Amino acid sequence: MTIGVMATDDLPEAFHVTTDEQLRAVSNLTRHRIMAVLRFEPATITQIAERIGLAKGSSSYHVRLLERAGLVKVVRTRKVRGVTERYYAMAARSIVLPDPGEGGPDVLMRHAVADLEASPADGERHVGMAHLRLTDEQFAELGARLQALAKEYRELSDPSLPDTSLVFALFHPASSKQTEGDAK
Template sequence: MTDEMVDRLEISTAEQFKALGHPLRHRLLFALGQEAATISQLATSLGTAKGNVAHHLGVLRDAGMVRVVETRQVRGGTEQYYRRAAKLFDFTGEGERANTAVTLQAVAAELQSATGRPMLNLRNIRLTETQAEELQARLDEMVHNLVDAGPGEARYGVLVSVYRPQQPEPTHPTDTAQLTPPN
C-alpha cells in the first residue's frame, strides 16, 4: 500500500465534526490507526454488519478522514482497502468538547469488547496548576513517543487524560477554610 497517511489533519469543519458524531466512526478510525483494511475485515474486528461499516466509512470518506488506498478484484467484485487520512487529528474550535463525549463512548465500546483485562485507572487528586501542567506534558510526551511495533503485533488503545472537573461552589464559610480537628 503506497498511499501513506499524513502526520496531522486539522478537524475544524462542521462536516468533519458531524462525521465524528457517532461512536462507531471513532472505532473505525481506531481500527484504521496503522493499517488499511476492507469493509469485511473491519466488520469482523468490530463485531458489526458490513453494511453498517460501509455506511460509516462513507461518511468518514466524505469528510476527508479516510480514503481508499487500494482496490483488488476478488470473486467478481472489487474489494477496497481503507486507510485513515492522518496519523493524528488536531481539533479546533467549539466542536472539540462535543467530540470528547462521543470519543469516550467509542472507548467504552472498545473496552467492553477488549480481550484480556484492560487497565482503566481514574483518580481524583488535588494538584497545583503547575503540577497538573507538568503531569499533562509528561503523559503527552510518553504517549506520543511510543513506537509502533509493526503489522504483526496486536493493536492496543491508549487513552490518557488530565482534566480539572467543575468545582463545587462553597456553601458555607468553613468550606473554603482548612478544617482543623478538635482537640
Template sequence: MHEERGDLVLSEAEQFRALGHPLRHRLLMALRQRPATFAQLAAALGSTKGTVGYHVKILERAGLVRVAYTRQVRGGTERHYEPTSQRLRIARDAPVGGEFLVRAALAEMMPADKDAPDVTLLRHVRLTTGQARALAASIERFANGEHLTDQEDGQPYGVLLSLYRADIPVLPAE
C-alpha cells in the first residue's frame, strides 16, 4: 500500500475486504467530509457507536482511516478519524480490478432526481495502446482538476472515471 499523487493505492486483500462491507464504505465516504468521532458517525449513518467503532477499527487496521487528532473530554479521550487519502486507486497487481470500484459506485447511487443532473454514459471505442495511454492521462488530468473540488453548499455526487479493456467480439472483415 502506497500513495500515488495523493491517491491511496489499494493492493492488499485486507483493504478490499474492509471496503467490501457497505457500512464501512459509507463510513469512509462520510469521513471524507471532515474528521469525526464514533458518535458523530453513528448519528450520520443511523447506527450505534459500538457498531461504528467496530467497523472503523477494521478500516484503521486496513490503513484506510487514521486518527486525525484527539481531544480530552470529561475524563476521557475523544478520537476524530479521517481517511488516509481522499481518493482510491486500484494497483495494477491488485487481487481485484476496476469492477470493485464500479460495484461500490453502484451501491451508493441514488435514484435519478428530475431536478438534479444525472449522466451515465457507456461508450466503446477501438484504440491503439498509445491512444489508450493518452486517454488515460486525460482522465487523470480531469480527475485532478480544480473543477472537481468540494463546495460547502454542494450536494454529494459521485464521479467514477474508468478506462478498461472490454471483451467485445470483433466481426470478421467482409
C-alpha cells in the first residue's frame, strides 16, 4: 500500500514504514492530513495549521511526531522577525505501508473513507463500486493499470490547483463460507 507524495528530485523514491512508532504516526487521521498538505510542497507549521483547520500548537505536536518517526523533515529555514521558520516536506516521494495482515485494519482505506465523509457534500465526487469476476491475469492487469493511471495523474498534478484524492482498492472479498465461519 503506497501513499503518493510530492515529486522532488532530491527525495528518495520510497519510505517503508517498518517500526511501531512509524505505524502509529501514519495511523492518525490528523497526521495523515498533514502529510497530504506536504505531498506537493513544503509548508510551515502555521501554513499546515491553516490548511487543515487545526490550532498551531496541535499542528506543531503532530508534525514533531511525524518528524521523529522520519516521515517528514525540515527542508529549509528562514528568519522572520527574529524567529526561525521551518519548512517541512515529506521524507520520500511515497510512503509504503506494511500489509495490515489478516483481520487487521487497513489504515489507508480508513483515512480515505474519513476524508470522503468530510469532503463537501455539494462538491463534485465520483464514487462507485463494481463487482467483477476476473481471472488471475485480468486481476493483475487491472491492478497494474490502476497504479499506472494514478501515477500518470500524480505526475500531472499542479500544486496551485485544489487537492483531489483518488482512492481505489482491488481485492478478493471474503467468501460467504469464510464470513459464516467468522460469525460462529
